[in-house]
Structure formats: C-alpha cells, structure tokens
Amino acid sequence: MYDYLIVGAGLFGAVFAYEARQRGKRCLVIDKREHAGGNVYTEHIEGINVHKYGAHIFHTNSKPIWDYVHQFAEFNRYTNAPLANYREELYNLPFNMNTFHQLWGVVRPEEAKQRIEEQRQAAGITDPQNLEEQAISLVGTDIYEKLIKGYTEKQWGRSARDLPAFIIKRLPVRFTYDNNYFNDQYQGIPKGGYNVIIDKMLEGIEVRLQVDFFEQREELVKSAKKMVFTGMIDQYYDYRYGVLEYRSLQFETKFLSWTGNYQGNAVVNYTDRQTPYTRVIEHKHFEFGTQAGTVITEEYPTEWKPGLEPYYPINDEKNNEIYKQYKALADQESDVIFGGRLGGYKYYDMHQVIAEALTAAGRELGK
Incomplete structure (x- = not known):
C-alpha cells in the first residue's frame, strides 16, 4: 500500500x-x-538538449523558488530575448525602444509614446471589449497589425475580435532599450x-x-x-x-547538419498570418551550444481533440x-x-x- x-x-x-x-x-x-x-x-539529439514540448525558460521573482530549484541543478545565465519576424522584417520583443526604432525610426521614449498615443486616439477605443481593442489601446495599430494580430489568431484559432481582452493585458511594453522578455529577477x-x-x-x-x-x-x-x-x-x-476546451500544439523538429547556426537566436516568432507556424526554436542557443549541427523546431498551434496533448486552457x-x-x-x-x-x-x-x-x-x- x-x-x-x-x-x-x-x-x-x-x-x-x-x-x-x-x-x-x-x-x-x-x-x-x-x-x-x-x-x-x-530530448538529447546530436548532443543538443531539445525542448520537446516547446521552449521552457525558467524565470521567477521568488528567491525561495529560485533557491529551491537550485538544489537540483545549476542554471546558466540565459536571458529570453525573442525576435519577431513579420514577412522577413525583424523586430525585437518584448515591445521596447528597439522595437519602436525599428518600426518608426524614433530614438527617444517621448517620440514613441507620442506615436502610440496618436494611434490610440485615432482608433477611438475607450472601453476595450476584446483582444483587438485591448491591444490597440495598449500599443497602437502599427504594432497590433504587424506583431500581435497574426500571431495571436494563429495561436488561438480565432479572430482577435472574438478573444477576451484579458489575454493581452499583461503584455510587456517598455520605453527603454531592453530586450529581456521577462521582468523577473531570476532567469536561466x-x-x-x-x-x-x-x-x-x-x-x-x-x-x-x-x-x-x-x-x-x-x-x-x-x-x-x-x-x-x-x-x-x-x-x-x-x-x-x-x-473543457484547450489549444494544442504540433511540433516539427529537424536536425540541420549543414549549419551550426540557423537563425542566431533561440526563439523567433512569426507574426504574419500566412506563415503556418507561430515560432521557430533553435535549441542549442538555450545553452550556448557550439555543436557543428543544429536542431530547430517549428511550432504549429491546433485545436485540441482527444489524442492530442492539451496545452493551453x-x-x-x-x-x-x-x-x-x-x-x-x-x-x-x-x-x-x-x-x-x-x-x-x-x-x-x-x-x-x-x-x-x-x-x-x-x-x-x-x-
């Protein structure tokens, strides 16, 4: 017993x-x-630790939790700084001064704030009722159209107008030149x-x-x-x-023997609606690998049904x-x-x- x-x-x-x-x-x-x-x-593939079920970056603001996991493993200094690829245009994530400069050529925070405010006012949204309205009220129409709409609709399989506003409310927006995706003190x-x-x-x-x-x-x-x-x-x-309903994911993992560096970053999000996958993960960059080849994974969101793994409630x-x-x-x-x-x-x-x-x-x- x-x-x-x-x-x-x-x-x-x-x-x-x-x-x-x-x-x-x-x-x-x-x-x-x-x-x-x-x-x-x-999963260990060709000397590379592959995150079999999507990218997992440990991050927390809790020192007790950070100390707790350290009794089981030593952590490296990896910092999550994903890129967004919109029709071969590259933008830094999360939305910060680098992103605003890439979009509009602005160099000062006040210029970026002014651009966003102009777009907010033009949209005329005072009480956001769905994800699209919430996103535009947070970051304006340019960022929404290029970096949020396509990615989100692929991820959830629904129009952004049919998704609840709360999904996007914790969206990181910074007016500093900081590509660290998480605000948490501990990460690796x-x-x-x-x-x-x-x-x-x-x-x-x-x-x-x-x-x-x-x-x-x-x-x-x-x-x-x-x-x-x-x-x-x-x-x-x-x-x-x-x-209960979920969104699921399908993964297509490939070993590329012809290159040791496919995309130069661990995570690249594909934010246009036409690209069928939401992101490409290059696993060796999580641990600063120097292997001759590389392993990439394309991530395809799909509606959950019995037989698939349920990922997102x-x-x-x-x-x-x-x-x-x-x-x-x-x-x-x-x-x-x-x-x-x-x-x-x-x-x-x-x-x-x-x-x-x-x-x-x-x-x-x-x-």
Whole structure:
C-alpha cells in the first residue's frame, strides 16, 4: 500500500513526490508518456538538449523558488530575448525602444509614446471589449497589425475580435532599450536540461511509465491511501458537465547538419498570418551550444481533440463556468488532490507550478 498515488510525472507531480518522500512517505508515480518530466522534458539529439514540448525558460521573482530549484541543478545565465519576424522584417520583443526604432525610426521614449498615443486616439477605443481593442489601446495599430494580430489568431484559432481582452493585458511594453522578455529577477536554463531536475526529484521513488490511469483506474486507486491527480479534471469526472476546451500544439523538429547556426537566436516568432507556424526554436542557443549541427523546431498551434496533448486552457466564460462545476466536486474530495495546468484548468509558468505543488504538499504533509 502506497501513501500516495501520483498521476502525472510532470513538475507538479515530481515536486509533490519529492516533498512526500522527504517526509518518509511511500509514493507511486505514473505517467502515460514514455518519459517523466511532462512538458519540460528535454530530448538529447546530436548532443543538443531539445525542448520537446516547446521552449521552457525558467524565470521567477521568488528567491525561495529560485533557491529551491537550485538544489537540483545549476542554471546558466540565459536571458529570453525573442525576435519577431513579420514577412522577413525583424523586430525585437518584448515591445521596447528597439522595437519602436525599428518600426518608426524614433530614438527617444517621448517620440514613441507620442506615436502610440496618436494611434490610440485615432482608433477611438475607450472601453476595450476584446483582444483587438485591448491591444490597440495598449500599443497602437502599427504594432497590433504587424506583431500581435497574426500571431495571436494563429495561436488561438480565432479572430482577435472574438478573444477576451484579458489575454493581452499583461503584455510587456517598455520605453527603454531592453530586450529581456521577462521582468523577473531570476532567469536561466538548467545546465544539462530539465531532465536533471526531474530525475533528482524522483530519485528513489517508484515511477511507472506508459501507464494510462484510466485504463487501470480501479486497481491503481486501491494501491494507495490518497491520490495526487494532475490530468484533465473533466476526464477524471467522466466529462459529467461537458468537455473543457484547450489549444494544442504540433511540433516539427529537424536536425540541420549543414549549419551550426540557423537563425542566431533561440526563439523567433512569426507574426504574419500566412506563415503556418507561430515560432521557430533553435535549441542549442538555450545553452550556448557550439555543436557543428543544429536542431530547430517549428511550432504549429491546433485545436485540441482527444489524442492530442492539451496545452493551453481556453479560459473564456463558457469554459470557466464548466470548470467551476468540476472544482466544486474536487473540493468535496478528501483523498484526492488536484493540481497542475490540467487539474486546475489554468495556464501556469514553471515557477507557479512549483509554488502550487509546494503549497499543496505543505497543506497535506505539514511544513
């Protein structure tokens, strides 16, 4: 008999399992994939650590979280500074003075502010009702048309006019020459990839891979006193109140032997509507690699359906109402802890998942 059955070997499950083992608890961790690590898993290809499920850059303002992950791995000094490619025109991200100079030739912050204000006033938007109106009210029409509209509509598979305004509200806009995408104090990539962290967290814990919880549910539930569930909460309850919607991603990864430097940057976003993928990731740049070849991944957003991986919860009014009903059921459970993106139907960055898992572990196991 295990103390905890942990469904999902991603960050939430791995952190909880590690904390439980530190307190002398016996855990069984299962995952339907052939590897642990969830979406932070890195695959080793031609000497390069490839972020198999999209770019993952660790960043946080929390020193306790930063210190916590450092007990499992050493981090490098990588700073996220993506580029935007709009029909072969290149712009710095996030939106900052470099971007404004590239767009308009302005060199001083007041000139950039004036351009944006003129475009805001011309648009006449006083109470933004959707993503398009919110974006224009934040950065004006030029930036919206070139750097937001196409990318966002590809990402979500919907017109920007049909998307809620809150998606774009945390958009970084700076009037300094600063290409660092995140405002967080701490940032980097674990040396050797995220597998180093996951492997150390799960060391000494029984892990079974390629195990589908729903195919062996009755047997697995009986094997433990309590369960930590990080899968889809609607699936757990057999879709009683309906199916929650997600956006998914498809990845096309290629090894290029003919060049050691394909695009000169780890992440380049393609913001025009015609290019089918949203971004190209060149993985070696995350760890300042000097290998002779390189590995790139094109990222294609798609509507989620059973059989695909669910990545981004669609937190619109309809889906949030459905989730509330599932959350009410989850709150009544005494022996099941729900967590992570799928268990909580919420998009989390890595540091947020770790914080949530530590909170859950502290509440369950004691500090």
